[in-house]
Amino acid sequence: MAQAAAQESRAVHAVQATIGDSEFDRDTAVTLREEGVYDAELSSGWTIIHAVNGGYLLAMLGRALGQALPHSDPFSVSAHYLTASVPGPAVIRTQVVRTGRTLSTGQASLFQFAEDGTEVERIRVLATYGDLDGLSEEVRTTAEPPAMPPRDQCLGASDGTAPIPGSSAITERLDIKLDPATVGWAIGAPSGKGEMRGWFGLADGRDADPLSLLLTVDALPPTSFELGLKGWTPTIELTTHIRCRPAPGPLRVSITTRNLAGGFLEEDADVWDSAGRLVAQSRQLARAPRG
Amino acid sequence: MAQAAAQESRAVHAVQATIGDSEFDRDTAVTLREEGVYDAELSSGWTIIHAVNGGYLLAMLGRALGQALPHSDPFSVSAHYLTASVPGPAVIRTQVVRTGRTLSTGQASLFQFAEDGTEVERIRVLATYGDLDGLSEEVRTTAEPPAMPPRDQCLGASDGTAPIPGSSAITERLDIKLDPATVGWAIGAPSGKGEMRGWFGLADGRDADPLSLLLTVDALPPTSFELGLKGWTPTIELTTHIRCRPAPGPLRVSITTRNLAGGFLEEDADVWDSAGRLVAQSRQLARAPRG
CATH class of the missing domain: 2.40.160.210 (Acyl-CoA thioesterase, double hotdog domain)
Known part of the structure; x- marks a missing residue:
């Protein structure tokens, strides 16, 4: 089914969209x-x-x-x-x-x-x-890219085993493949860990740029799903640092929650490009679902 | 020398200041x-x-x-x-x-x-x-308080071995004791790790409240010192989440940098109160010193 979806995706988007025309x-x-x-x-x-x-x-x-x-x-x-x-x-x-x-x-x-x-x-x-193009070339990043399986072993919206919540138009515009270790919520078995990881792209194949990174940091399902909470996790505040112009190719996104308390939680997102650079870091404060 | 300073501190502030009168x-x-x-x-x-x-x-x-x-x-x-x-x-x-x-x-x-x-x-x-007093009592924090020695084994501004940079008036108003593992910079031997940890209080003994936490998140020496960089690390942007009214007593502060690149760095601060609650989380984007 994953393969069928990928074929369909390729058929629909025979020509890859470009930055500026997508x-x-x-x-x-x-x-x-x-x-x-x-x-x-x-x-x-x-x-x-x-x-x-x-x-x-x-x-x-x-x-x-x-x-x-x-x-x-x-x-x-x-x-x-x-x-x-x-x-x-x-x-x-x-x-x-x-x-x-x-x-x-x-x-x-x-x-x-x-x-x-x-x-x-x-x-x-x-x-x-x-x-961004005027910055020094120095890179002393100690953070590590998220450990997760290759993209073809991750699960997308069309994979029956891990549907991203349905009837959402945005799923047709995104090409997200989640790490199977963070999709337990979709089959009623959340991990209990405040982690969500996945590969991110735009469905029409447009590569990432600083503007699309502002979308990427808030595009994965909320970590609250893996914490066993269902429902809306509305963002109160979201701050994003764009640190580097992303290289072409798929992005890896890791989201972490360490402090669910008092009815609120933070979500920290790291976004890595195909060249292994940490291109964006974000943190949001959100209201936890009551579920 | 630390003991002398502590005695002096107690003499000067014989009466502990209170929230609202400090x-x-x-x-x-x-x-x-x-x-x-x-x-x-x-x-x-x-x-x-x-x-x-x-x-x-x-x-x-x-x-x-x-x-x-x-x-x-x-x-x-x-x-x-x-x-x-x-x-x-x-x-x-x-x-x-x-x-x-x-x-x-x-x-x-x-x-x-x-x-x-x-x-x-x-x-x-x-x-x-x-x-803050209207929030639910639920706490599902998975973050851990910073591992560091007891306060009396940490180093303050008056300790000859680890002076916080001199001629700064603010050092007289703060009661900061740094983890010895993060003060190598003061003796020309920075750890090379983007970490700074310490105990935080106000010198006149005033306890913490949400307003003083806004000071606390930006009060320790910058992590850039431990990364071997000297000089000014000006903040571009700083966002702070206050998650709980802090309990009386000293605070523990941990600051981490994972992405020094392109002449900028982020600093993530966690602030823990004496009751073991993660009371504040902040992240800032700062310009790295050229040194």
């Missing part, structure tokens, strides 16, 4: 309305059940800030989630907070509209941008 | 000028060489937001550092972003003044507040 790029596009203000359309293609994925929203905000600031690459992006987004029109309002020689800081808010047309703020971001 | 509380005080705007004075007592400590600034901003928002406890505080603060007058401008039943989100900026009186923004914060 589903992800089209669906995170923003249109300049006036200085600092961008119109956008939240696609129903990136929803989990009815909610728009938080990483997808972050990528869209990140794109607007990259246009508004003199530096184009997100270095550190702190997002506080305010109200649940829905597919449909949105407006992003940005502010340049500080511009420097190597780093600039900006702020952005994404709004949607109440029935009477009032703007309702969904998410607010504070971010520092720079130029 | 150096920390006086020096982080803010005065309401008009709705959402607070006047403050950055004390020269919390400087490292000439710069005002980033954690001290964060605590002051945290205090202003706790007054401006309907919830008083910081849950997640994301700070982006813009320009270096100096001792002297400052103004904090806050904005209520969203108020909810259990959580509220706010924004705050700290400004100082150019010679012509223009406001210069030093630091901007986006934060979500709640009520």
Whole structure:
């Protein structure tokens, strides 16, 4: 069944999408309305059940800030989630907070509209941008890539044994293969460990870039599933550091929770590229499901 | 020498300061000028060489937001550092972003003044507040407190073998005892590991609270010292999760760096209270010293 799905995937996406010309790029596009203000359309293609994925929203905000600031690459992006987004029109309002020689800081808010047309703020971001290509070549990373099986031994949305929760449009746009050691939740046997690991790609074959990494850090099932908790794990705050422009090819993602307490939990994500670089690190605070 | 210092410390602070009546509380005080705007004075007592400590600034901003928002406890505080603060007058401008039943989100900026009186923004914060006392009692923390010697076997600023860098006023206000395994840098023999551990208290004996935890996460020497790098490690962004109101008594702090690359590094801090609770988790992105 995994093989059939892979064949189908190859058939549908006979031509690999490229950075700038892909589903992800089209669906995170923003249109300049006036200085600092961008119109956008939240696609129903990136929803989990009815909610728009938080990483997808972050990528869209990140794109607007990259246009508004003199530096184009997100270095550190702190997002506080305010109200649940829905597919449909949105407006992003940005502010340049500080511009420097190597780093600039900006702020952005994404709004949607109440029935009477009032703007309702969904998410607010504070971010520092720079130029990833201008960084020194020095790498003294001591973290190790996640230990997990090769991609063809991991389990995707089409594998009967480990379905990623159904009726979610986003699963059609992502090519996620989870480490079998972290999919016990899908068959009612969660590991009890706060760990989720997998291979990550975009379904149309588009390679990763700093903007898509903002999606990647919030795209795997929540660690709470492996902790035996069912249901929604809404993000309160998510901060992502992009540390390197990712090499082409599949990404490895490891998510860890060490402190589930008082009804909240943190999720730390590490993202590794095919060249073995730790390209992104994120941490979020989320509300634990009651289950 | 350690014993002499401890005796001196006890003599100077014969009466233990309390939350609300301590150096920390006086020096982080803010005065309401008009709705959402607070006047403050950055004390020269919390400087490292000439710069005002980033954690001290964060605590002051945290205090202003706790007054401006309907919830008083910081849950997640994301700070982006813009320009270096100096001792002297400052103004904090806050904005209520969203108020909810259990959580509220706010924004705050700290400004100082150019010679012509223009406001210069030093630091901007986006934060979500709640009520720590209203959280569930459930604790499923899998993280372990840092393994380090008892406090009396750790080394403080007055111990000749491991001086915390001199001429820094902040060392007189803190009671930090570092794990001997992480003070090699002080005698020219850094461990090469991105680790810094120690016991933390305020010198006047004031116990910890959520506001002082915002100071604690950025108060130890940087891990870059143990990585053999000398000099300033300026914070770009620092996000702190306060997860529990700390019990009275000394705190244990562990700081880890796993990704020094491209001239930047992350620092993850865990703060444990005397009751064995993981009370705060933070991560910062900082610029690595060139040394």
